[in-house]
Amino acid sequence: MAAEVLSAKGHAVTVYEAMPTAARKFLLAGKSGLNITHAEEYHRFVTRFGSAADRLRPALDAFTPDDLRAWAAGLGTETFVGSSGRVFPKTMKASPLLRAWLRRLEAQGAGLLTRHRWTGFHDDGYIFETPEGRKIVRPAAALLALGGASWPRLGSDAAWVPWLGAKGVTVSDFRPANCGFDVAWSEGFRNRFAGEPLKSVIASSEAGAFPGEFVVSRHGIEGSLVYAHAATLRDRLEREGKAELIVDLAPGRSFARLVRDLARQDGKASFSNRLRKGAGLSGAKAALLREIAPQAAKAGPESLAAEIKALAIPLERPRPIAEAISVAGGIHLDAVDDHFMLKALPGLFAAGEMLDWEAPTGGYLLTACLATGCAAAQGIEAWLAATL
Helix, strand or coil, X not given: CHXXXXXXXXXXXXXXXXXXXXXXXXXXHHCCCCXXXXXXXXXXXXXXXXXXHHHHHHHHHHCCHHXXXXXXXXXXXXXXXXXCCEXXXXXXXXXXXXXXXXXXXXXXXXXXXXXXXXXXXXXXXXXXXXXXXXXXXXXXXXXXXCCCCCCHHHCCCCCCHHHHHCCCCCEEEEEEECCCEECCCCHHHHHHHCCCEEXXXXXXXXXXXXXXXXXXXXXXXXXXXXXXXXXXXXXXXXXXXXXXXXXXXXXXXXXXXXXXXXXXXXXXXXXXXXXXXXXXXXXXXXXXHHHHCHHHHHCCHHHHHHHHHCEEEEECEECCHHHCCEEEEEECHHHECCCCEECCCCCEEECHHHECCCCCCCCHHHHHHHHHHHHHHHHHHXXXXXXX
């Protein structure tokens, strides 16, 4: 995005890409349809970035979700708003948009060099390992957009952290965001239900109460509903060493109705039949209740209803950062100026997920990455005008 903005204004721009092809993480996001932004009211959209919201606000104001949709349309990719407010290309693919984008960059004169991996500084230059050997590049200005530490096989391996740290740039430790969590399942439950979805539930934490679904994995739980609570649960685990996700397995029935319906069941009936007829629970939902609250089988209607409406799943730890959709941590926002230039390294800018911010899934991540790329490009242009 920064290359597009700068090359459109006549600057000579080269993108150095470590991988054999460009934008692999962008393409990975497209495997699930490319949720590129969100259509909720903008005053709510800008609050989704936690403690970094105020610092990101000018960049987002300059490249809003509506601007992003117009930009995509200009590249031949029309978008639509899904039922949850998430915005997707009508093609539900990232590749057509990426191909058009790369064609635009080429037409504007921007160069793209693949298999060029940045490996640190050399005096006033940048060292790259390339198929032709080691190169040192000395640009008038540079932008780092190296990602965080999730999905390292796609290139974002955080190898840059010590190089910037040695130059006096403050970098917060990376932590998983939008991630799953480990749960100590019994072997029987794991073998029977790993991969099964828990549909039409409400999950609650300090982050709030949200409807949706999640998936039982061999290690624990994952899925969009879990990711909505991930930052809060991760922070509680770090702070207190324990955390629980509270799940309402029967959101369509009030507590009072559940008590009445369960009380009507024949006491001699099996627990499975009581759950099915009295609470509408079967399959993975009934099994999860047995797994987490085995005492519920002998509980009276009120205690059983209480477990069904607020089943507390104890979490052990977040899944490894390499599996996370995104990360928290990175270059501290106090280490960059209002144009995303590193204060310790004038002329060097940073954008995207390598900066210390996080957001939930739903299009917020891609929007902020593109917006900070635009903002950094504006900063680079201002820097060049003032120094050349």
